[in-house]
Amino acid sequence: MIGYAITGSYCTHSRSIEALKRLRDSGADIIPIVSENVFFTDTRFGKASETVEKIEEICARSCVHTITEAEKFGPAQPLDALIIAPCTGNTLAKLASGITDTAVTMSAKAHLRCNRPLLIALASNDAMAANLGNIGTLLNRKNIYFAPMHQDEPLKKPHSLVADFECLGEAYEKMLSGMQLRPLFL
Numbered sequence: 001m002i003g004y005a006i007t008g009s010y011c012t013h014s015r016s017i018e019a020l021k022r023l024r025d026s027g028a029d030i031i032p033i034v035s036e037n038v039f040f041t042d043t044r045f046g047k048a049s050e051t052v053e054k055i056e057e058i059c060a061r062s063c064v065h066t067i068t069e070a071e072k073f074g075p076a077q078p079l080d081a082l083i084i085a086p087c088t089g090n091t092l093a094k095l096a097s098g099i100t101d102t103a104v105t106m107s108a109k110a111h112l113r114c115n116r117p118l119l120i121a122l123a124s125n126d127a128m129a130a131n132l133g134n135i136g137t138l139l140n141r142k143n144i145y146f147a148p149m150h151q152d153e154p155l156k157k158p159h160s161l162v163a164d165f166e167c168l169g170e171a172y173e174k175m176l177s178g179m180q181l182r183p184l185f186l
């Protein structure tokens with residue numbers, strides 16, 4: 001059983017949902033997790049309820065969206081692996097700093113407590129500014145892996161990095177063998 005967590009990088013949700021379908025089609029049994037912001041916030045990229053409905057249909061399960069539900073991913077109900085895709089700059093910074101105040105950061109904390117692997121697919125406009133140090137911190141942390149990423153619009157968004165959702169499955173397979181998929185920067 002794996003956890004697939006989605007945070008509030010709304011513009012990448014459609015790519016994440018496609019990656020989620022591919023994982024499901026490859027036979028993975030998936031518990032979906034969404035941050036409170038994803039669960040409750042409508043944006044110009046879509047209605048929260050419609051996003052949640054799509055995710056639940058793919059996984060055939062309700063989305064975990066509270067800290068209380070996510071706490072069970074510790075010793076009570078450990079996951080084999082956890083994927084956060086997309087991971088916002090906000091969630092990345094919290095993971096690096098040990099802050100646990102959302103369903104997704106609670107899932108990660110509970111999961112890492114059991115020494116299980118976590119894959120992060122980052123999507124953030126401040127990845128190479130306020131969050132650059134946090135990428136380095138997490139790259140050096142045990143059981144944490146990153147999906148390969150690239151500068152999506154180097155001139156218009158000079159500090160932005162976005163994971164390549166096409167290689168999420170490959171990064172996940174590598175992670176299960178204890179390896180980071182490389183190159184990390186595409």
Ligand SMILES: Cc1cc2nc3c(=O)[nH]c(=O)nc-3n(C[C@H](O)[C@H](O)[C@H](O)COP(=O)(O)O)c2cc1C
Nearest residue numbers: 007008009010035037043088089090091102123124
């Ligand atoms: C329309 C919209 C798009 C956003 N896109 C991103 C994004 O791509 N990456 C990011 O790090 N934050 C993005 N944000 C900001 C996050 O949603 C915000 O930091 C939020 O607190 C994230 O909460 P979460 O990490 O718990 O989901 C966006 C916000 C809005 C309203």
